[in-house]
Amino acid sequence: MSGWQKIFDDAPTKAFAQGAVVFRREDPVNAMYLVRSGEIALERPLRDGTALTLNIAIVGMALAEASFFAKTYHCDAIARTNAEIATMPRAAFRSALLERPDAALSLIETHAREVQSLRARIEILRLRRVSDRLEAWLDLNGEPPKGEWIRVADQIGISPPALYRELARRRK
Missing domain, CATH: 1.10.10 (Arc Repressor Mutant, subunit A)
Known part of the structure; x- marks a missing residue:
């Protein structure tokens, strides 16, 4: 991995079995995550008991990175497959971005591409x-x-x- 993902090189990794909960909606945001293997779905439970899938994070993707700016998570993170996730305390992630502007720019570039892709998907869905x-x-x-x-x-x-x-x- 290159760019901003290198921040996680020394981060501990935790394994999650398929169906396991990484975090729940309204849990406090204390950490940042990088998916090392598997798939993690970000889901918002709906009133009728179903779940709206907001995103599926795969290898090399951050998990719920928009929550970096929130106090609590706005969705649940559920392992769709067996998965491994590197975890870093939120404060350490922030410090790493401040100390490594190249990593911060790489993260911005990654998200700019994702925004472009989402805009195209929205237009296709229309x-x-x-x-x-x-x-x-x-x-x-x-x-x-x-x-x-x-x-x-x-x-x-x-x-x-x-x-x-x-x-x-x-x-x-």
């Missing part, structure tokens, strides 16, 4: 037709690797069967 959503996604990202089409369905806000119907239509 399109009404499955064919238009898929076309826009493909224009931005190109064809996904084999076995990754199901993630495309999730990213463009459609069911896997709807995506596969559209792909079959295109093959004809």
